[in-house]
Amino acid sequence: MRFEGAEMRMIHSKMRMCAAGALAALVLAASAVKAETPAASLAVDTAAEAVLANANVRKTLDDIKAADEATFADQKTIAAVPSSPYKEKVRAEYYLKRMQELGFKDATIDAEGNVIALRKGTGGGRPRLVVAAHLDTVFPEGTDFTVKEKDGMVLAPGIGDDSRGLAVLLTLIKAMNSNGLATVGDIMFVGNVGEEELGNLRGVKALFRDHHDIDGFISIDGLGVSRIVNQGTGSHRYEMTFKGPGGHSFQEFGLPSAIHAMGRAIAKIADLKTPAEPRTTFTVGTVSGGTSVNAIASQAKMAVDMRSNSTEELLKLEARLLDLVKQAVADENARWGSDKISVDIKLIGDRPAGVTAAESPIVQATQRAVTAVSGVQAKLVGSSTDSNQAMSLGIPAITIGGGGEGGNWHSVNEWYRNVNAYQGPQNALLAILMLSGLDGVSKPALPVRQAGN
Template sequence: MTPFTVSAHPEDQNLPSWAKPVAAWPVVSASVKQSIQNILAEQTIKKTMESLKADEDLTLKQNIALSEIPAPPFNEQKKAQAFKELMITAGITDAYIDQEGNAIGIRKGSGNGPLIVLDAHLDTVFPLETDLKVVQKNGKYYGPGLTDDTRGLAVLLSWIRALNANNIKTVGDLMFVGSVGEEGNGDLRGVRALLKENKNVDAFIGLEPIPLGAVVSLNTGSVRYEVSFSAPGGHSYGAFGLVPSAIHAMGRAISNIAKLQVPSVPRTTFNVGIVKGGTSVNTISPDATMEIDMRSDGTKELQDLEQKVLDIIGKAVDEENKSIGQNLAVGKNSVTVNLKKIGQRPGGMTPNNSPLIQAALESLRAMGQKELVIVGSSTNAGIPISLGIPTVILPPGGVFEGFHSLQEGMDPTDGYKGSQIGLLTVLSVAGVQGVSQPLINKK
């Protein structure tokens, strides 16, 4: 991948440290500008935007209620059911849960327009036993999973209510999705299954807790491994120096992985996130396991990092065996290693001249907001982008902090502004009957 181009306002102090620009803002075509102007000129659309503002208290209430339902990957069923029922209450009476566990509701258009997926993920990074109770402090709300990505789910519900309350009829069909498996080892299973089942999707718009004014058009590629070390084990005193340790081999690997130097552009990262093993303090460990996550905005850079990590693991096993005089290839007392790939997320980017990216930018400007930066991130977007589907990730509104921590928090002040900009983007690409044609073509 070529070096990234600086975007319009990379110096903005509201940007988090990870928000490195990946593209310049596009030139918005006259047709995109005219479409959005036509939409905003309609009185019913103006009322719809006001509805989003008036709905913010209910949006926040549902945001909190949904976030207090445990939903780690592969355990999203209760939250999916709750989201489905809320979609029905909001006006999509035939909402359902698919075989993979995604909660889906379709709001039909005229019948001859594109199919637009509107997605927020149900799962969070927190184990089932985590205390998810939301607390309020100094105008902010704190709770694990409150923002990532439950805020997005709540905004999808607000969009449904606003569209129905104002009888907005789109040209394209809108598929509202609460997806499973975005976090951790879920490996994007929800969206993978969704797009395998629905091959006629024409555009994909996701909501994630990013700053207002930021747009995600690039998906960060990632690869994850579970690395299992095995050894014969033995007494920590009696077998000392006679048998290798699975934990020591893993420790050697982690130490050398931590010393790796990776590019800052394209942004490339690694993390050993889980380690476990051993049987007792006085037993030379017969087993040890670690899980490692590697990511990059560059395909070659990710491949290079993966190979370096695998080489380090092999050398660590060799070194541990040699420390007791064993040969890696032979000997019943050797440490061995098993590599299991537990996740691989495709990278890629929606072209900057896509009408979808232009619509997101023009919607920002039309609603009086400042564009900040086009960034890359690792989200559900990787699957549709890899399939050639125009894709963008937008902010749901609000100011967020503490992602993936027990201190995850949100200031909801003026959060409706993100909701308004997002829905305007949706209406422009889907088209509004009698007002504007879709900016995205039906397949």
């Protein structure tokens, strides 16, 4: 997952003009958002004003800014620890050690590979808010994860996605502990596996399978602070293998071809129409097959990606596309009077769609936090992140950036600049305190979910 950085440089000039550390600016920022959001809940308004006016919170924000270089150092250290899909163990063990050093003696690695550390509140366990960042990268085993510096940038696979998020969690914990910030609700800090590509969100799926007392979920994934992901783009991915008898292209001409059948399928898929809203897309991403130029192909394979912001539209597209693939097989067999072509269809990716309403306390609290630390109004956007799973279960969830700017996502030349990066953990801190409640200062704005919901 990533946040686009093109608009960040325009916004940063405005950010530098904002005195986010001053009490007057913070309170005025909160009031401005309140005025612009008539539907804001009283609980969020009350929590925001109390948290932003608290002297200890302001000191913690200043400490986070002062620790900017330390956070950046953690980020580079984490990025250098290898973590490939389904091979996150080394990084998970390192991250567990860091959590234990911060006082979480009961921190564990669960059966799926997630690192879990529970910071208990004063309210008996609820509400319980998860704050997560993902341990995995898209890069295969054997990738060189060495961190390099060039032209004022740091380059490394996954340096921003999501080494930044993992470093932000550590900074949050250190800042909260050193300033004695006690929350009312519990906070579960999680370094989860399986966010990228064919990981299929296996880490957060296991988390929600094993923990039924989660009331809210924040994923720190991406950079900057100007965007809040409150809509989860769902996706289904398939691997389709076409099989046939094969043969010599001249002497056995007339036999059906696996590649021709796949070609017919691709042509049919290319003519599909999907709605612009809710945004629904498809692509045949990879193809392979055949043995030589003068052979009728006995096998061909393609991978198909389908996405939508609506579960209903995703399922509609899926049904139509799978039917077209079967029609293509029938057409190739009919062309040659054969029944030798078949197709094996395998689901290899499944991310549910979902949405957290703009009126939800988790969205509104984070909007206030963004304005308080940066002076800008956050945009609500859609993307495919760990929050998808929570949203699909009806659990309030968002994804926010960890600060800084970067690019070349999912490339070994991914780059990062530590520009206004401290705003990432500052933003997360304020959102956490508003939602979880600050003991003796404010009540939690995050509602406790009812049993069965």
